[in-house]
Amino acid sequence: MWTQVTHGQSVDDIMAKIGRELGIEFKEPSIAMALTYRTGEWLYDEHGSRLDTRLRRWGTGVERIVKGPFWLKESRSEYLERLERDLRVAGR
Numbered sequence: 001m002w003t004q005v006t007h008g009q010s011v012d013d014i015m016a017k018i019g020r021e022l023g024i025e026f027k028e029p030s031i032a033m034a035l036t037y038r039t040g041e042w043l044y045d046e047h048g049s050r051l052d053t054r055l056r057r058w059g060t061g062v063e064r065i066v067k068g069p070f071w072l073k074e075s076r077s078e079y080l081e082r083l084e085r086d087l088r089v090a091g092r
Contacts (some may be wrong), residue, residue, distance in 0.1 A: 007069070025041075026043070028043065029044075039059035049069065051069060
């Protein structure tokens with residue numbers, strides 16, 4: 001069973017792994033920090049109530065949303081594999 005906490009931790013783990021491999025620092029967005037983001041910085045967050053994950057580059061208009069586990073009937077491991085694959089492609 002997915003909860004927002006378990007999903008959020010899974011996304012954080014995947015983003016840290018991809019970031020290390022690609023040499024990119026992915027950040028979770030913060031309203032308090034919005035004025036300090038540089039154009040092109042990578043941000044990710046949960047988007048909507050179905051645990052979609054949004055990956056975007058600040059100030060560039062580049063955005064990708066990966067559908068969460070409730071959209072498709074897939075196992076937890078299938079979803080995590082798809083999430084990692086789709087986020088990796090979006091981060092290039």
